Amino acid sequence: MTNEMMMLTNLNCPTCAAKLEKATQALPGMKSARVIFGAGSMNVEYDPNVLSQEKIRTLCKQMGIGVATVVPGPSSDI
Amino acid sequence: MSRYNDWLIRNREKLVIATSGSLIVAAWLLRPLGNTFHFWAMxxxxxxxxxxxxxxxIGRLSTRQFSISLLVTIAAIGAIVIGEAWEAAAVTWLYIFGGFLEGLTLARTRSALRGLVDLMPRTAKIKRGEELVTVSAYEVKAGHVVVVLPGESIPVDGKVVAGRASVDTSSLTGEPLPAEVAVDDTVLSGTICQGGYLxxxxxxxxxxxxxSQLVYLVAEAQEQKPKVQRTLDAFAQWYTPAVIMAAALVYLGSRNMHLALTFLVIGCPGALVVAAPVAVVAxxxxxxxxxxxxxxxxxxxRIAKADVVAFDKTGxxxxxxxxxxxxxxxxxxxxRVLSLAAAAELRSEHHLATAILSAAEKRQIEPAPADDWTIEAGLGVVAHGPDGEILVGNRRLLLSRGTDLTPEQAALMVEHEEAGETVAIIALNGQAIGLIGITDPIKPDAFGLVKALKRTGIKTTVMLTGDNPRAAQLVADQLGIDEVRAGLLPEQKVEVIRELQKTGHVVAMVGDGINDAPALAIADVSIAMGSSGTRVAMEASDIALIGDRIGQVPGAIGISRRILGVVRQNVVFAVATVLLLLAGVVLQVIHLGSGMAIHEASVLLVTLNGMRLMK
Structure with a gap:
């Protein structure tokens, strides 16, 4: 499993955040996705054999949301 | 082409505001062209x-949320239907412009986190034999030797094994002066090597x-909303349908569609909804x-309600x-006394050894190593060196060797003990030759702490310590702490806090997170001194003082009170504005356009009031 924390741009409304969270959660290979609106970030955990960072970026882009920086994220068992 | 699309997507909000706004301006300027043009432009x-x-x-409605945007939408459609296009344009434009302004504040608060993420080290130079290899910071494993050159940020938490440097720790501690580090010192990731080599x-x-943990904690902290804020979200839930119903009643009562629509739009609690989040985030x-x-x-x-602050002493x-x-x-x-004591303590693991040896080092004393030494449990150290037999320990050690202090020497010892020192007696060949007093100094920024706490409204300060009552009382007296509970085991600290809570106090506990962990867990507010060793306590605590600065406790409580104060001001102001406007609408002195302008102005005021907390 890969844990990543993505810093998002253009995340302007809480509704967009909720939509993005739902859409990324629906990606095959995504174990968990959580958008933190106030922080403008998204924590994802996915299976790198099925899903890639590139695919998540593409999905965000389709929804009008940019991915500025990606850093390894906190493991979900914290 | 795709780049153009990206630009459109990124700037859509600004484009919408600009286009719609220009149309409104054009409609007014070109009014002489006729009412038809004016109506359609609007x-x-x-x-x-x-x-x-x-x-x-619609998005919110699909998740069963009645939002203000719903009110605005219905009101705008209604305004066009009754031929008041200008009012529809004004309502919708002000709403999106308000949203844009809110977004700007949000961006400023998000930038703190962005800044932290940008400071996260990306690469590391690791030593493989004689070779330096640059790898991603996340490929470094525990045990690797990482080399840090001037200007680079340290990619790991670890111990210095070679070199020395001044390290800028401001990203973690806010401390403006660099720390000087050398072999055996601990360094933390995200701090920057300014000069030297490590x-x-x-x-x-x-x-x-x-x-990394700090970054995740900051991100998580943005997620949680205060109770006031939750109440407001819930408030919007019933408020929107209530206003729609009230507007319907106004229409039924007056048969005046315009009045009913005005009532509908003015009823939007825009300022009320941004009242809490802006202040909290800022x-x-x-x-x-x-x-x-x-x-x-x-x-x-909870933090703002605290009236008792309990402190751990040591650390x-x-x-x-x-x-x-x-x-x-x-x-x-x-x-000479120090030199002999240092000689005896040189290889001992006696609990006073570190203090004596570093004092000797500070005075540039090279102790002559003893040939043999033994630790007498509970008494001290006995060593044999070139000068003979050296004793470092308490009075019982002396007595066990058939010697003692003279009455004058004993009086001197009591004097030092009353000043809060732990006194070690040094004896050479069966004769006492001197005393060394050892203390655990008070942190410089602890002075003035109690006064500052009282200013923020804390009524009582308590010290909870495992140390002996006399040492505890001395520290408490110097700092002005009201109550001292000494000689406590960790679970007894918990008992004291429970007692205070039972008598109706809201207790904040400040500790360094290891022996204080249970007390921190039971307190209403836990404040952890966050240095490298207490990561778990930092995660569990309500407030973590990253820089280990005890002097920040009043500031932390103070800012919490200020935030709540601003939230309350905002709520009162917003409610008063809406009520006044609604009264104005019913009395027909306020119209849709002017009402909306006052409305958005109140949103802006509330936002600016919240932003004061950024300073």
């Missing part, structure tokens, strides 16, 4: 701006480093910049590192 402006609002309203053995790497962001990490808004109310109020405070020579010189 309608178009309302549709462009209103599309975004309606989309948001080889560091990695201890915590990747997502476990202090800096306040938390600001305190985080100073190394005070308040974990989430819902804890603010929290004091440095936690014993130091030599006085050296007395009975006949020999002080230097």
């Amino acid at each position: 309608t178009l402006a309302a549709i462009i701006a209103g599309y975004t609002v309606a989309k948001e309203a 080889e560091v053995v990695a201890e915590r790497v990747g997502t476990d480093t202090t800096f 306040g938390l962001g600001n305190s985080a910049k100073h190394g005070i990490l308040i974990k989430g808004g819902e804890r603010l109310e 929290t109020l004091t440095l936690g590192q014993p130091q030599v405070a006085s050296v007395t020579g009975f006949e020999l010189e002080e230097e």
Whole structure:
């Protein structure tokens, strides 16, 4: 499993955040996705054999949301 | 082409505001061209701006939320239907413009986190044999030796094994002066090597480093909303349907569609809804910049209610590192006494050894190593060196060797003990030659702490310590702490806090997180001194003081109170504005356009009031 924390741009409304969270959660290979609106970030955990960072970026882009920086994220068992 | 699309997507909000706004201006300027043009230009402006609002309203409605955008959408459609396109344009445009302004504030508070993420080290130079290999910071494993050159940020938490450097720790501590580090010192990730050269053995790497944890904590803290804010979200839930119903009643009563629609739009509690989040986000962001990490808004109310602050002593109020405070020579010189004591302590693991040896080092004394030494449990150290038999220990050690202090010497010893020192007697060949007094110095920024706490409204300060009552009382007296409970085991600290809680107090506990863990867990508010060793306590605490600065406790409580104060001001102001406007509408002195302008002005005022907390 890969844990990543993505810093998002253009995340302007809480509704967009909720939509993005739902859409990324629906990606095959995504174990968990959580958008933190106030922080403008998204924590994802996915299976790198099925899903890639590139695919998540593409999905965000389709929804009008940019991915500025990606850093390894906190493991979900914290 | 795709680049053009990206630009459109990124700037859509600004484009919508600009296009719709220009149409409104054009419609007014070209009024002489006739009313038809005016009406359609305004309608178009309302549709462009209103599309975004309606989309948001429907989106929220689909998750069963009655939002203000729903109110605005219905009101705008109604205004066009009755031929008042200008009012529809004004309502929708002001709404999206308000949203844009709100977004700007949000961006400023988010930038604190962005800044932290940008400081996260990306690469590391690791030593493989004689070779230096540059790898991603997240590939470094514990045990690797990392080399840090000037200007680079340290990629891991670890121990220095070679070199020395001055390290800028401001990202973690807010401390403006660089720290001088050398072999055996601990360095933390995200701090920057300013000058010098360091080889560091990695201890915590990747997502476990202090800096990564800090970033995750800051992000998480943005997620939690305070109770006030939750109440407001719930408020909007019933408020929107209530206003729609009331507007319907106004229409039924007056048969005046215009009045009913005006009532509908003015009833939007825009300022009320942004009242809490702007203040909370601005306040938390600001305190985080100073190394005070308040974990989430819902804890603010508990923090603000605290009236008792309990402190651990050692490591929290004091440095936690014993130091030599006085050296007395009975006949020999002080230097000689210290030198002999250091010789005896050189290889011992006696608990006073570190203090004595570092004092000797500070005075550039090279102790002559003893040939053999033994630790007498509970008494002290006995060593044999070139000068003969050296004793370092308490009076019982002397007595066990058939010797004792003279009455004058004993009186001197009591004097030092009453000053709060732990006194070791030094004897050479069966004769006492001097005394060394050792204390755990109070942190410089602990002075003035109690006064500052009282100013923020704390009524009582309590010290909870495992140390002996006399030492505890001395520290408490110097700091002005009201109550002292000494000689406590960790679970007894918990008991004291429970007792205070039973008598109706809201207790904040400040500790360094190891022996205080149970007390921190039971307190209403836990404040952890966050240095590298207390990561778990930092995660569990309500407030973490990243820089280990005890002097920040009043600031942390103060900012929480200020945030709540601003939230309350905003709520009162917003409610008063809406009520006044609604009264104005019913009395027909306020119209849709002017009402909306006052409305948005109140949103802006509330936002600016919240942004004051950034300073």
